Amino acid sequence: MARSGIEKITVIGGGSSYTPELIDGFIQNEENLQVGEIALYDIDEERLNIVGGMAQRMVRYAEMDTKVTLNLDRPKAIDGAKFVLSSMRVGKMQARILDEKIPLKYNVIGQETTGPGGTFKAFRTIPVTLDIARDMEKYAPDAWYINFTNPSGIMTEALLKHTNLNVVGLCNNPINTIAAMAEVFHVEPKDVFLEWMGLNHVNWVRRVYIKGKDMTQVLMDRLEEFVDIEEMPQFDPELVRTLGVFPTYYLQYYYYHSLRLEEAKAAEKSRGEVVLEVEKELLKKYADPNVLVKPEELSQRGGARYSEAAVNLILSLKLDRRDVQIVVTRNGNSIADLPEDASVEVPCVVGAHGVTPLVMGHFPESIRSLGQQAKAWESATVKAAISGSRKDAILAMLQNPLIPDFPTAVALTDEMMEAHKEYLPQFYK
């Protein structure tokens, strides 16, 4: 077994089509990580065997000492873990497709992180997540819970408010934006420093420093030159110049709701349906015993640089690097306009002591109320997911920035509740 490395990492949702991406990240960083055991846990035995088998072949092919175990027994999977990575989908892709399709009837985009889809994905996932947390409190109380599961800001807030675990939420949006900025300015990602403030997926870049030089205004003036760079197109020049800050990717669903809605209505397939097909192809590959490395097609699945973000985070927590990473954590007083116990996504110092946010201060006035509104929605969603009260669920829905009014909130809540009934026991006590 790897000496002085990480004894055990557990992956909740180990049967996810992303897992090989993560395994690949561990392989690339074997020198620093030296993981003793990667415990894959899933409730879907068939997928666990296919994806787990793929993971085992990858590790073997990389000639690593790491043991990859496949687990249907959750306590056993978690017992002794140093890091628990969660990436799951309660109700699977079918539930996502409902999340995306039902709202369209009400002229609202579903959007599984920032829209009503996010509300219901959280309703389905929070109870399961808190069950996992209870296992961790018992079998791995000092481990880090690293949450990838969407909506990551809401999931992280639920864990911060309702468990005693070490929790951090992670998303590839920051690392992708940094990569795009590096491409724009022809520098390395490490040369980019962003004042990134907001919530997961509801986030803005207030200032851009390149090698310590403030390039915010330069970038704002010359945005049209960079529209072809991946991850940059969402920075619509007129919007950026009106706000005075750079909105990030998912804010398109708020700032361009009508356009995104028309596209979604016009689309032949929802995003969930597209992903379903991509996954089928991927699983076929994974099932092929001759495939020994991460297949190219995985990149279509989305989630670029997810494993890079995860490995960076794990390494800083393990090696006490105390570098700055943009992750989801308890606000404290980082963003002055949000509650202290809310989750936020901001630059943090990450070391073996934990995750400490930097002071980001006040939202610029141009974005403050949207940030507050989205956070109100997130916190109300956490509350309703746990209370199981229909009234709380309607209140959460009502506060989502995409919902135009009360009758829409009521009707949409009721229809989605019914559709996801099977996965919402707390509302049907």
Added chain:
Amino acid sequence: MARSGIEKITVIGGGSSYTPELIDGFIQNEENLQVGEIALYDIDEERLNIVGGMAQRMVRYAEMDTKVTLNLDRPKAIDGAKFVLSSMRVGKMQARILDEKIPLKYNVIGQETTGPGGTFKAFRTIPVTLDIARDMEKYAPDAWYINFTNPSGIMTEALLKHTNLNVVGLCNNPINTIAAMAEVFHVEPKDVFLEWMGLNHVNWVRRVYIKGKDMTQVLMDRLEEFVDIEEMPQFDPELVRTLGVFPTYYLQYYYYHSLRLEEAKAAEKSRGEVVLEVEKELLKKYADPNVLVKPEELSQRGGARYSEAAVNLILSLKLDRRDVQIVVTRNGNSIADLPEDASVEVPCVVGAHGVTPLVMGHFPESIRSLGQQAKAWESATVKAAISGSRKDAILAMLQNPLIPDFPTAVALTDEMMEAHKEYLPQFYK
């Protein structure tokens, strides 16, 4: 001249069809007020003569010593005033009709106080208001500026932030709600005490006390019984019970936007067009030298109990009554979730020393983000009205709770800007 009474009250917009209502209020309270001079000021000489003549006849018929003067010269009208009451409409009813009609093309209700109509009414009115304030700083620096002009919360915030005057904003919504509550519980209005919190027209009643007894839950449980009482129907039972507080009248435009939009689109005439006709009839009456008292038809004009609210306010400021009235004032720390320099509408102690808000504390979570969003819109509107920047105007529009997204904000701002061009010199420098 009236001894120990108020030497002079100036009415800005003295040619308003409301003026006889106000005059009637002064007549009813002659004993306490004993006004020396009522100076009516207007820029429309014809209307000033008609309405002013009516006012003079009313006062004479009431056998009061009060002198009613008609003024086209503003400094002269203001000079020496103790109270300046403002109720004006820059661009007149034609502008309101545009405010109400243009937004409908974008599936947004115009609404001259809480919607895009309010944004542009403020853009037209704030510069004129600050001009008046400059006159007051010169000719009546210690006088009270009592603002009735809509949108009253925005106008009051502009005056609080950009003048040194004694300013208070007034609306009949609180006094009407108190009257409705009194009717519900078969008590006198003085027996009603409301925890009223929010902004002008964006307001909720958190608790209802009748003779000091907390009747909040009783009222919430029995709302269906009171739907026929005037001013109560807006308290839709399901909405009220979901929020846990009572939303007041104008919040229907937020909570029921789609319904109000459909009605507005279906309506033969906009509210402005209806009022225009009512006013024509009223002016005919006012022009009739045989009409000596406030005509019955005035009640159709809206604005019930406006003169009662005004007289109450003036009396407490003059007589140092230090009673509790619900008015628009600087927040300070009354509502913990809003900026200190914002205007709010809350219960205040009103005395000769001025207006001191009561601590209302934190918004309940069910309404907090809407309160913050509406205030962000109001403050952004004040800022844009003064800067005259198109970018600021778009930002103000974007933050209005009725606006669905950025392209709508841009298009609507541009079209309304063009339509009101004549009254928006600050944007066309």
Added chain:
Amino acid sequence: MARSGIEKITVIGGGSSYTPELIDGFIQNEENLQVGEIALYDIDEERLNIVGGMAQRMVRYAEMDTKVTLNLDRPKAIDGAKFVLSSMRVGKMQARILDEKIPLKYNVIGQETTGPGGTFKAFRTIPVTLDIARDMEKYAPDAWYINFTNPSGIMTEALLKHTNLNVVGLCNNPINTIAAMAEVFHVEPKDVFLEWMGLNHVNWVRRVYIKGKDMTQVLMDRLEEFVDIEEMPQFDPELVRTLGVFPTYYLQYYYYHSLRLEEAKAAEKSRGEVVLEVEKELLKKYADPNVLVKPEELSQRGGARYSEAAVNLILSLKLDRRDVQIVVTRNGNSIADLPEDASVEVPCVVGAHGVTPLVMGHFPESIRSLGQQAKAWESATVKAAISGSRKDAILAMLQNPLIPDFPTAVALTDEMMEAHKEYLPQFYK
């Protein structure tokens, strides 16, 4: 029995020499109060009989229908009360004398409200007070607990934080200051409006309005003229002009600690010893069956206008007067620089709905840190009184503004703890 009046008022510490003062207040306001029963409760049977007998004679002599009962059984005394007034002294005057004398050895003034004497008086009294509160929660859950017991700010905070009762703290310092101001300006007390901010006994007057006119600067400029007016001398002109606000009576112990310390050391008798003698004389009078009205000597006891303050408060709570009174209540956001759950003494609207503080805003910088420090001491005192931890007791002592350093805090805490051992069971578990 009195119709439509207050059914029952309970006086905790009914054997206090103050009680006849209170009874006299009830007699003067019989018309409005019409109390059915005044239940005097005390643990000292002898004093209860003497003072209670006096009270009964006073009421009979006034030809009132009110029944005065003497109670050694606390639940019975409290059962059915509408108001419970607390004015007690755990450990009696002997304990006060220790509170005043021990600190002198450490060059600290004892002072039973703002100094280490206050810390230990609170330690002795809070447990008893919470016991009483438990009785009230059972036998009179809707009654008002009106606290006169010193240190009133600390007692009120303990009750606000650790009970569900309706609680308000009362002191005669505000009403006395208003009376002094009225005398200065030759007006009635009702013509005075003060911006009074701080804690009980740690309080400043920020602005003085006379008939609504701001006379702050006038008063500050002419302070020397008013030094002979009772309650005014503490307003030392140089101190006032340096601070820019008017410090009230008890702040002399902070601003002039060395002087007060020298006087206390030089004094033949401590204040407690003086009061002990006054009380002996008073009790002799009370025991005399020929004495039918409040004796003149009572005024030497201190506590001028206490009954006036109490009656005012009770009347507004009962009659829903919603007037402004300066009382001790939960801060909420009245003083922006203090915690929300702290007790403060500020102007409040008092009605049948309860007590609502006015927004006082930020402390002027000249007094902010002393206000914060005194509040930290008060809150730490509440915490230690309940935890019974020596460490917490030292921390409370250390934060008192009169304590120069840590060794003093430790030694003083230990010596006073030992001296009051009998009344501090929570620290000797």
Added chain:
Amino acid sequence: MARSGIEKITVIGGGSSYTPELIDGFIQNEENLQVGEIALYDIDEERLNIVGGMAQRMVRYAEMDTKVTLNLDRPKAIDGAKFVLSSMRVGKMQARILDEKIPLKYNVIGQETTGPGGTFKAFRTIPVTLDIARDMEKYAPDAWYINFTNPSGIMTEALLKHTNLNVVGLCNNPINTIAAMAEVFHVEPKDVFLEWMGLNHVNWVRRVYIKGKDMTQVLMDRLEEFVDIEEMPQFDPELVRTLGVFPTYYLQYYYYHSLRLEEAKAAEKSRGEVVLEVEKELLKKYADPNVLVKPEELSQRGGARYSEAAVNLILSLKLDRRDVQIVVTRNGNSIADLPEDASVEVPCVVGAHGVTPLVMGHFPESIRSLGQQAKAWESATVKAAISGSRKDAILAMLQNPLIPDFPTAVALTDEMMEAHKEYLPQFYK
């Protein structure tokens, strides 16, 4: 000239006996710094020549390309600098001796950073500092002003509030405490992570992490074992366990005022007098052309690791290292209980973009009021130093935690003002 290094560093107070310490630091880090020019500026030509000559010999002996220039012309010294280091003493050591001696008459310790000595050192130094800042705004507007001058927290706040420069304050207290912790736990300083919160010299360590492990409780339990380690003795076990956090070195003047006062009164010489003698000896060495390296005796001067702290800071600012250093900066929202525009000493991320504080959150209650009080004193001192108002000076003095009452504040202010008259032109306009 050094390529790709720092073009120019200016040292204000270049004739300081510390300067060779700093030069030694530059020599040890030549590889990374590669300074083109070190411009020493002083108003004392004699000392500048002695110390400057020494510096030139040191650099030459180290075979570096760096040019060391001696400057009496300030604009010339500053022109083109990338870093300006300030370490000066207006009024020289004679003024410090007065700062330390006068307060003893009033039973107050002088203490040039946390006591009345600090108040007057700031009064003398702030005007000169702002003059320098004006030169920098003209001749080196993008340079970093690194303040070593005591009282560093107050100086930094004056610069942050009254200039537009890049400002950071520096002290060796954090780096020394880290070194002591490393010694305690037998690890390297880089393995220590401290939650350090407060102001310069008024600071506490809330938590101690060693290689990421929370050792706070272990250290608290075993403090007696470490009393012999340099910089640790101030952590008096009883005090630490009472507070629940570790107070740092200078807090002894608050927590043990009486003891320090007695010692100071008993001492034959004040600290200033001792240092004066040490300096004389040092200057003799510096004047000796055969001395080519930093003399051993310099360590007696105090200021251990100052040059290490300075070089660390400069390197991170230059090389964009974005590591965590404990420096003095604008609070923003790092410490929730202090004003946003106050200076604080907290862990910060230091990179080429600047200095960003980490969120430290709320003070524990045991230390909050002292932190707030000391900050109130510091901010009042800045205000008075600039206004030149005696009233403001008394207010600043009054708020210092060592001052017992108002008469002491007045007398001490007046006597010190007179004694330092020559260096306080702003108070004698």
